[in-house]
Amino acid sequence: MKAWQIQQLGEPAEAIALADVPVPEPADAEVRIAVDATAISLPDVFMCRGTYAFRPELPFIPGQEVSGVVVAAGKDAKTPVGERVMAVTSFFRGHGGLAEQALALDIATHLAPKEMDHAEAACFSISYQTAYIGLVTRGEIKPEENLVVLGAAGGTGTAAIQLGCALGARVIAVAAGEEKAALCRELGADTVIDHTQVEITEGIKEATHGQGADLVYDPVGGDACKAASLAMASGGRILIIGYASGSYYDPPTAHLIMNNTSMVGVYVGAYSKPYTSEVSEALVALWRDKKIRSVVTKRVNFEDVPTALEDIANRRATGKIVVCDEP
Numbered sequence: 001m002k003a004w005q006i007q008q009l010g011e012p013a014e015a016i017a018l019a020d021v022p023v024p025e026p027a028d029a030e031v032r033i034a035v036d037a038t039a040i041s042l043p044d045v046f047m048c049r050g051t052y053a054f055r056p057e058l059p060f061i062p063g064q065e066v067s068g069v070v071v072a073a074g075k076d077a078k079t080p081v082g083e084r085v086m087a088v089t090s091f092f093r094g095h096g097g098l099a100e101q102a103l104a105l106d107i108a109t110h111l112a113p114k115e116m117d118h119a120e121a122a123c124f125s126i127s128y129q130t131a132y133i134g135l136v137t138r139g140e141i142k143p144e145e146n147l148v149v150l151g152a153a154g155g156t157g158t159a160a161i162q163l164g165c166a167l168g169a170r171v172i173a174v175a176a177g178e179e180k181a182a183l184c185r186e187l188g189a190d191t192v193i194d195h196t197q198v199e200i201t202e203g204i205k206e207a208t209h210g211q212g213a214d215l216v217y218d219p220v221g222g223d224a225c226k227a228a229s230l231a232m233a234s235g236g237r238i239l240i241i242g243y244a245s246g247s248y249y250d251p252p253t254a255h256l257i258m259n260n261t262s263m264v265g266v267y268v269g270a271y272s273k274p275y276t277s278e279v280s281e282a283l284v285a286l287w288r289d290k291k292i293r294s295v296v297t298k299r300v301n302f303e304d305v306p307t308a309l310e311d312i313a314n315r316r317a318t319g320k321i322v323v324c325d326e327p
Helices: 042-049 118-122 125-138 155-166 178-186 200-207 222-229 253-258 273-288 302-313
Strands: 002-006 016-020 030-040 065-073 084-089 101-111 146-149 170-175 191-194 213-218 232-240 262-265 296-300 320-323
Touching: 002 302, 016 302, 030 084, 030 118, 030 302, 042 302, 065 101, 065 118, 084 118, 084 125, 101 273, 118 296, 125 155, 125 213, 125 232, 125 262, 125 273, 146 155, 155 170, 155 178, 155 213, 170 178, 170 200, 178 191, 191 200, 200 222, 213 222, 222 232, 296 302, 302 320
Parallel strands: 146 170, 146 213, 170 191, 213 232, 232 262, 296 320
Antiparallel strands: 002 016, 030 065, 030 101, 030 320, 065 084, 084 101
16 A cells, blocks of 8 residues: 655655555554545654654654544454544554554544544544543633633644633634734634734733633643743643643743642543543534534645645644545
8 A cells, every 4th residue: 555654764855755565454452444534733743853752663654643434443443344433543653644544543533423524534533632631621621711722723722722612711822923813813712822923921911911821721832831831820720732842841840839830731542432432422512513623724635745744844834734635
């Protein structure tokens, strides 16, 4: 089968190459999916560079999220062959979604709504499962709380904006530049801080009339998280999602204590299939009610993967880019 492999570490254009590879066989708790669409994002760039948390042995196939049809299943898998699904792939062991067929753990595979198109289904799982478990399960968000979303125009941030709005929070989006700020407003953010024009700490204080943030949804880390941590309400929670900046922020413990601030880790992979299935059903219900949607800003053909990854690497992308040869 055709697949894009990371064959050496570096920037995407030099790291990834098209190859013919054997069709993989699913392990006992995996399924194999004939891929209709694959969502690509910053973690795929980090995998090209060798800076992501998961580092399979070279060469390997990246691509974390797919939609498609189950064509084979291991003996312990519960998802039937023939079902149309959206899934998080077994990218962590080198069998990602930038291929004609991909493997996925059965616990990370959920039924896709018939009326959801391939591209939207491909990028529904990670962004929205993370947003829900972050805001609801770990963050215990309440209506009218001030929710700050860092990296708000990215794939994870756009999900957090919409879900925060659906849950009744006051959403303050942080993004870079007018194009990204406009997308955040379109998705329902009450206030947008363009951090190229306004310092994040002061912007949050102004937007909350001095009260500070009750929750910070942080897929960025680094200086952005540090700035947000200096504008927290007492009892506020910082949800640690990722490190798009290249590093996590490690705050002084004394600052957390004196302000009653909590740093809360969010990792969907720690939850059971029954729970993530409940979450998936709740999210699909919100999607059917038109309260949330996947923000697919660009669809590219399979042969254009290196260029698309370079766009992500150079911060030219907003929302989600999806590899999908069909509309």
